[in-house]
Amino acid sequence: MNANRNSKSTTVAVLGLGEMGSALAAALVDAGYPVTVWNRTPDKADALVARGALRAVAPEGAAGAAEVVIINVKGGAAARELLRTTGPALKGRTVIDLTDGSSDESRATGELASEHGAGYLHGQIMTIAPAIGSPDAVVFYSGSHDVFARNEAVLRVLGGRATHVSPDPGVSVLYGMAVHDIMWGLLNGFLHAAALLGAAGLPVGDFTKIAEPSLTALPSLFPMLAGEIDRAEFATPYGALRHHLPSLDDLLTESRTRGIDIELPTATRDLVAEALEAGHGHDSYARLVERFSRG
Numbered sequence: 001m002n003a004n005r006n007s008k009s010t011t012v013a014v015l016g017l018g019e020m021g022s023a024l025a026a027a028l029v030d031a032g033y034p035v036t037v038w039n040r041t042p043d044k045a046d047a048l049v050a051r052g053a054l055r056a057v058a059p060e061g062a063a064g065a066a067e068v069v070i071i072n073v074k075g076g077a078a079a080r081e082l083l084r085t086t087g088p089a090l091k092g093r094t095v096i097d098l099t100d101g102s103s104d105e106s107r108a109t110g111e112l113a114s115e116h117g118a119g120y121l122h123g124q125i126m127t128i129a130p131a132i133g134s135p136d137a138v139v140f141y142s143g144s145h146d147v148f149a150r151n152e153a154v155l156r157v158l159g160g161r162a163t164h165v166s167p168d169p170g171v172s173v174l175y176g177m178a179v180h181d182i183m184w185g186l187l188n189g190f191l192h193a194a195a196l197l198g199a200a201g202l203p204v205g206d207f208t209k210i211a212e213p214s215l216t217a218l219p220s221l222f223p224m225l226a227g228e229i230d231r232a233e234f235a236t237p238y239g240a241l242r243h244h245l246p247s248l249d250d251l252l253t254e255s256r257t258r259g260i261d262i263e264l265p266t267a268t269r270d271l272v273a274e275a276l277e278a279g280h281g282h283d284s285y286a287r288l289v290e291r292f293s294r295g
């Protein structure tokens with residue numbers, strides 16, 4: 001079953017044809033793979049069948065018809081329920097689970113796939129459905145590297161930037177969560193800044209044009225911060241935590257004056273003030289990771 005992975009004759013099943021599953025199946029059909037599709041609500045398969053996919057009336061029928069079984073449903077519990085339903089039909093197949101959930105859920109789904117005699121990878125899709133199939137679409141995979149290597153051609157159809165990140169099936173979702181965690185932090189900061197500028201009567205678009213070099217420089221700090229965190233070495237000659245407090249106080253004063261919400265900058269000020277009280281004023285901002293590491 002696992003031979004000939006790089007051929008367009010590799011048979012693929014897609015279980016789950018919601019917004020994302022439909023995009024995954026369409027990309028594979030368009031790339032010339034033989035694709036069998038199944039969805040709990042059957043009529044969601046109609047457009048894909050018209051495009052060239054084969055319809056299965058039951059998930060075990062779809063899995064039985066394919067070497068590679070892609071699962072993309074809502075929630076890890078639904079994904080595991082599907083694996084239990086497909087059961088013996090999975091023997092010798094490769095299960096690629098692209099369902100979001102926790103790292104423990106990805107591992108549990110992987111164990112279930114192994115119990116049924118299937119290879120397993122968990123993939124964390126880092127894009128929205130319209131970008132599926134593009135060379136720039138990022139998907140993190142974790143689980144067996146061998147399974148990744150044998151199925152790389154199929155995986156690259158889904159997203160050109162398919163990357164194997166760890167043999168532990170739980171790591172792909174952790175990487176995805178980390179990106180989202182950073183995204184929400186940046187977005188909240190941006191929106192608070194937008195509220196501040198708006199309250200001062202300044203168009204936010206003018207600001208983003210002018211401040212572009214400062215804004216795009218922010219992510220370039222991450223590798224330096226990551227190095228400090230990994231080495232647990234935080235001493236820095238420039239830009240230490242003690243310099244952040246006056247700037248945060250200025251932001252709070254301005255926010256109060258403009259009548260905008262102060263919860264977000266207050267939380268940041270509290271973090272910095274606590275670190276200064278603990279004697280970390282000459283350390284880099286990365287020192288605050290210790291605060292986040294406590295529950």
Ligand SMILES: NC(=O)c1ccc[n+]([C@@H]2O[C@H](COP(=O)([O-])OP(=O)(O)OC[C@H]3O[C@@H](n4cnc5c(N)ncnc54)[C@H](OP(=O)(O)O)[C@@H]3O)[C@@H](O)[C@H]2O)c1
Nearest residue numbers: 016017018019020021040041073074078099100125128129
């Ligand atoms: N959409 C995105 O942009 C995006 C991006 C990255 C990752 N993802 C992930 O991709 C997965 C699917 O998302 P989606 O956006 O396609 O969701 P969706 O449009 O809401 O579709 C959900 C799919 O899950 C199926 N489903 C739900 N419960 C089920 C169950 N108990 N048994 C069998 N099938 C079940 C649904 O079947 P019915 O049609 O019968 O309801 C449908 O096919 C999620 O894990 C999501 O987090 C989505």
